[in-house]
Amino acid sequence: xxxxxxxxxxxxxxxxxxxxxxxxxxxxxxxxxxxxxxxxxxxxxxxxxxxxxxxxxxxxxxxxxxxxxxxxxxxxxxxxxxxxxxxxxxxxxxxxxxxxxxxxxxxxxxxxxxxxxxxxxxxxxxxxxxxxxxxxxxxxxxxxxxxxxxxx
Numbered sequence: 098x099x100x101x102x103x104x105x106x107x108x109x110x111x112x113x114x115x116x117x118x119x120x121x122x123x124x125x126x127x128x129x130x131x132x133x134x135x136x137x138x139x140x141x142x143x144x145x146x147x148x149x150x151x152x153x154x155x156x157x158x159x160x161x162x163x164x165x166x167x168x169x170x171x172x173x174x175x176x177x178x179x180x181x182x183x184x185x186x187x188x189x190x191x192x193x194x195x196x197x198x199x200x201x202x203x204x205x206x207x208x209x210x211x212x213x214x215x216x217x218x219x220x221x222x223x224x225x226x227x228x229x230x231x232x233x234x235x236x237x238x239x240x241x242x243x244x245x246x247x248x249x
Contacts, residue, residue, distance in 0.1 A: 109234065110231040183221040190214040224247045 138150050192212040224230055 170236070170238065174233070174238075177229070177232040177236045178230065180222065181220055181224075186218040186220075188214075188216045 138146060193209065195209045221231065
């Protein structure tokens with residue numbers, strides 16, 4: 098079994114990006130204090146509001162979605178890496194029957210017979226055109242344009 102693809106060419110090089118140093122937070126040239134820099138929930142002296150904010154931070158579905166996407170990305174990477182290795186398949190069948198001879202039904206009183214079947218298959222794709230290599234490159238985390246957040 099052969100697979101063909103059009104992945105022949107130079108290796109992908111990420112273009113340089115002009116990103117700000119920080120995604121959130123005050124810019125480097127901001128010198129004035131703002132209400133947005135303060136913990137805004139403390140300006141409201143309401144314990145119910147504080148409880149709701151704590152519950153919202155605890156049940157942060159955006160964080161759960163992000164964790165699920167990271168796990169999904171890792172699973173895709175492992176699936177693509179598995180294509181480098183040979184694939185082994187097997188199948189087995191055991192049967193016992195009466196009134197059968199070589200798999201065909203016999204009308205007269207036949208003997209009880211046992212059948213055993215064991216089959217195996219091995220396949221390995223040669224990465225001649227680089228399809229598997231390109232799949233692995235695209236699944237690696239460092240090939241995505243997402244930047245790690247700056248730690249302050």
